[in-house]
Amino acid sequence: MEIIYARQPLPVSYKKSIFLAGPTPxxxxxxxxxxxxxxxxxxxGYDGVVFNPEDEKYDSLNSFEKDEQIxxxxxxxxxxxxxLFWIPRDLATMPALTTNVEFGLYVNSGRVVLGAPPEAPKNYYLQFVGRKEKIPQADTLVGALYLALKMIGEGAYREAGECEVPLNIWRTPYFQSWYGKLKSAGHRLDGAKxxxxxxxxxxxxxxxxxxxxxxxxxDGENRNKTNEVVVARPDISxxxxxxxxxxxxxxxxVLVREFRSxxxxxGGFVWELPGGSSKDQIDWLTTAVNEVHEETGLKLDRQRFEKVETRQLIGPFSSHRANLFAVELTEAxxxxxxxxxxxxxxxKTEYGGEMTYVEVWRLRDVLSGSLVDWSQVGMILSVLAP
Structure with a gap:
């Protein structure tokens, strides 16, 4: 275990990290x-990094050091x-005012554990929000630490700029697919927020x-690109x-018409090829077979699905990709x-519900109108264009 105290240099590599958030004497x-x-x-037996916002030895901070501390x-x-937010609040000695702000900043991060002893005052609002946001909670320090260790699990080795990517993002297959392509092109991740x-x-x-x-x-430009955001979501079939x-x-x-915000x-709807993703991370062909049945009612033998190609959908904005398959239907x-x-x-069991409607279009109608977006048009033409 490596403890990093207030204002000390951050480690250049590690597998897992915990920040001990809460009131400071x-x-x-x-x-x-x-x-x-x-x-x-x-x-x-925790073998990761602990970020401890207290000094190794207590000392009062001047105004410059306060900025550095923050x-x-x-x-x-x-x-x-x-x-890990542990809040043994005492209004006289540890009011935890900054803790309230920090909790609000990170409550939706998916990386928070909240704990407080039952007798600590003024924690009801935080606990209410924690329940609303499905944050793990405990009323003992031992229990809160158990939840923190459970959240982290085995961790994953990261170094340099990789350390700025938290585990809940690092572990996703869609981050790893993007990052693998970045590295194979010779570029380097120097940081992320x-x-x-x-x-x-x-x-x-x-x-x-x-x-x-x-x-x-x-790579090849000898510069750092720092003015862009990568938006990511699961790849689709x-x-x-x-x-x-x-x-x-x-x-x-065949297109499916579906309302998407x-x-x-x-038209106020989206017209797209049948498809989607699976949070269970099954293979792309199985996802394709399942999505066709789910969105059109048509059951097809998986042997009929021809893999076309995998490509990114919206390069300047999002890293997610489509795995395109094609099936030629009979006239019947x-x-x-x-x-x-x-x-x-x-x-219809999905959060918010999914309602799709089958429509048969001719290619010339797809191309002459503006209801089908460019990414769908590109996938269609990659199969049907002479």
Whole structure:
């Protein structure tokens, strides 16, 4: 275990990290809770980094050092794999006013554990918000530390700029796929700052999306790119169900119409190829087969799915990719799809619900209108264009 005290240099590599957030004594006569937390972590065999915002030896801070202290804490909070809030609040000696602010800044990060002894006053609001945001909570320090260690698990080795990517993002396959491509191109991650995360599901246990403000050294340009944000979400499988015609513009294809909040067209819905992602991280072909059945009602043998290609969808904005498959339908199957217009499909058990409607389009109608977005048009033409 490596303890990093207030304003000390940050480690250049580690597998896991915990920030001990909570009230700090402001006078020598008041006992801190952090030494006991460190003792308990050591007894539990914790072998990671502990960010301790207290000095190794108590000393009052001048105004310049206060700025340095705040900046140091923010850097540690931004990168910590778990932020453990233990709040033994005492309004006279440890009022924990800064703790309230820090909790508000990171409550939605997916990296917070909240704990407080039952007798500590003025914690109800934080606990209420914690329940609302599905944050693990405990009423003993031992219990809170157990939850922190459970959150971190085995950790993952990171060094240099990688340390600024917390575990809950680092572990996602969509971060790793993006990062693998970055490294294979010869670029280097020199730093990152989490702007936001979106946690999905009733228990908010699935990290659906995130945004990282990046600091990347660009190979071949001898400079660092620091003015962009990478938005990421799980990659998807998309499936073109089509029936080719002699004139390729008369080829027919299946689109699903679905309401999606970002839709920005005259129809108010999104028209897209059947497809989606799976939080269970099953293989892309299985995802493709399942999504076609879920969104159109059509059951197809997986042997009929032809893998086309994997490409990024919106390069300047988002890192997520589509794994494109294609299936040529029989005339009877295409007629069946056309007959299903108006029938509601989709996974209605999803958070918020999914309702999809099957529509059969001719390629010339896709190209002549503006309802189908450019990424969908590109996937369609990659199969049907002569």
């Amino acid at each position: 402001r006078s020598i006569g008041v006992q801190s809770w952090r030494p006991e937390a460190i003792r308990l972590l050591e007894a539990a 900046n140091w804490e923010h850097k540690c909070l931004d990168r910590a794999d778990c932020i 989490v702007q936001w995360v979106c946690r999905a599901g009733k228990e908010k246990g699935f990290l659906y999306a995130y945004a990282l403000h990046m600091n990347i050294w660009v 998309s499936v073109l169900l089509y029936r080719r015609a002699d004139d390729y513009l008369d080829s027919r294809l 970002p839709a920005c067209n005259d 199957e295409m007629a069946d799809m056309d007959a299903r217009r108006g029938i509601v499909y989709g996974d």
